[in-house]
Amino acid sequence: MTPFKQKVIEIIRLIPYGRVASYGQVALYAGSPRAAREVGWILNEHGKDLPWWRVINKQGYLSIRGGSTYDKSLQKKLLEAEGVEVSEDFEVPIEKYRWIITPEEAQRVKLPEDYLENKIRPMGL
DNA sequence: ATCTTGACTTGCC
DNA sequence: CGGCAAGCCAAGA
Numbered sequence: 001m002t003p004f005k006q007k008v009i010e011i012i013r014l015i016p017y018g019r020v021a022s023y024g025q026v027a028l029y030a031g032s033p034r035a036a037r038e039v040g041w042i043l044n045e046h047g048k049d050l051p052w053w054r055v056i057n058k059q060g061y062l063s064i065r066g067g068s069t070y071d072k073s074l075q076k077k078l079l080e081a082e083g084v085e086v087s088e089d090f091e092v093p094i095e096k097y098r099w100i101i102t103p104e105e106a107q108r109v110k111l112p113e114d115y116l117e118n119k120i121r122p123m124g125l
Numbered sequence: 126a127t128c129t130t131g132a133c134t135t136g137c138c
Numbered sequence: 139c140g141g142c143a144a145g146c147c148a149a150g151a
Contacts, residue, residue, distance in 0.1 A: 002147095004147080023132075024135095027134095027147095033134095034134075034146040035133090035146055036134060036147095037132085037148090038133090038146075039132085040131065040132035042148095044131090052132085057132075063132045063133075127151105131147105134144105136142105137141105137143090138140105138141090138142085
């Protein structure tokens, strides 16, 4: 269990009910802006202990692949149960539901200071 | 040690 | 819209 993994798990647990975050966003908050792929790997491994359905890709699509333990239909159901809109083709208006970390939470997970000073936001925001 | 893969993202046609 | 390459980090072969 690497520190990065621990962080990622911590971050994902911070995502509130009814909100979503992208893989890249989680990676960013965990201190490695480009480790989005690793986030997916971690979710696949620790999904059972996490609100895995609140993590989607940046374009708003549910990224789960066929072979995974989890599937899009279940994710769609779980999201809708929290009030998040999911279209027929599994697209979510992510900007509408995106979770932005608060300074308090950032401190709790020891997010490097410059992330806050520069007011770094999720990629593309 | 080296190479491939992946629930990703971005940039460049 | 769509495809493709590169970057990233860890796991497995």
